[in-house]
Amino acid sequence: MPPSPQQQLALSLFAYAAQRGTAPARLEQLAGVSPTALLNEPAGPLSAKQWHDLWLNAAHLTDDPLFGLHFGEAATPMALGVVSQLVQSSRTVGEALTQAVPLLPLFTDQIGLAITHSGQRFSLRFHFLPGASSAVPEALGHLMEFFLAFVLHELDGLVLERIRPDAVWFPPAARRLPDHARALRAAAIADGQPGEYVLEIDNCYWDLSILTGSYEMQALLLKKVAALTAEKPAAAQLKDRISGHLLANAYLGLPSLEALAANFCLSPRSLQRKLQDEGTTYQEVADAVRKTLALHYLQAGHHPLKEVSYLLGYNEVSAFSRAFKRWTGQNPGNYRAA
Structure with a gap:
């Protein structure tokens, strides 16, 4: 049950x-x-x-x-x-x-x-x-x-x-x-x-239509989060806790540094300083999460690139395409076709 x-x-x-x-x-x-x-x-x-x-x-x-x-x-x-x-x-x-x-x-x-x-x-x-x-x-x-x-x-x-x-x-x-x-x-x-x-x-x-397609992508996200959680023990480092938090809550895009810091009861400066002590930055952690989710979404379905880019926090498909090419050397369309 x-x-x-x-x-x-x-x-x-x-x-x-x-x-x-x-x-x-x-x-x-x-x-x-x-x-x-x-x-x-x-x-x-x-x-x-x-x-x-x-x-x-x-x-x-x-x-x-x-x-x-x-x-x-x-x-x-x-x-x-x-x-x-x-x-x-x-x-x-x-x-x-x-x-x-x-x-x-x-x-x-x-x-x-x-x-x-x-x-x-x-x-x-x-x-x-x-x-x-x-x-x-x-x-x-x-x-x-x-x-x-x-x-x-x-x-x-x-x-x-x-x-x-x-x-x-x-x-x-x-x-x-x-x-x-x-x-x-x-x-x-x-x-x-x-x-x-x-x-x-x-x-x-009140009368705005619901975007039902986003929930299919959220189901994919749940599977990804569950798989990654099973692979890792409880995270000790802040960068790993933030990465897990971003993955679990990624279906509305990734939060700003200020919003994330507030959710962790830290000032933005303190959060950045703690991440720097661990050898990274919030932008690098967020970028790694975006890459993980982008690969997962493109491998798992045929969702419009506009929806994928929006859910990953990009206002324009062109900005998402540039980031994806930086991560993989390919544009999203070619990657999905392959």
């Missing part, structure tokens, strides 16, 4: 914490949750205590007070399976979001989501459910911030575009840090209604 959505979320949390340098065995010991059991035992919900211990200890071990936000910001393999189900039965972003609302309880019984329409915008309204009243506030904060960033990131995947909300609202007492605005792409985060976290998005996206 495959893992349940809750189990998939927990497994993805373990995987993301490992990318951030946390030993899975240590997180398992502190949280009392076994990844092996999540993979192999019959599906069953984790207890509230297990979830709280997972969030709190993952944040502690990664030394990241915004662990939930950063985890949600990084698309995870778990997301591809969930969103691909919506893609198969939806034609537009609005249809996919409407179908996503009743799926949220499969992942958590502590957060709800409602969609409202007003004028030129639609709003995604996240709120705590009654059962969350006895939960640990810090753990609930990680969970809420995860879903805010996760849903926004997955909206990007439906249209292959980085969607910027028109407005973001947090409850009056909620903490606001610069990284909240960066990850949620908000010029500022304003006071909203008590107990509600809201993303307001332009209506132009």
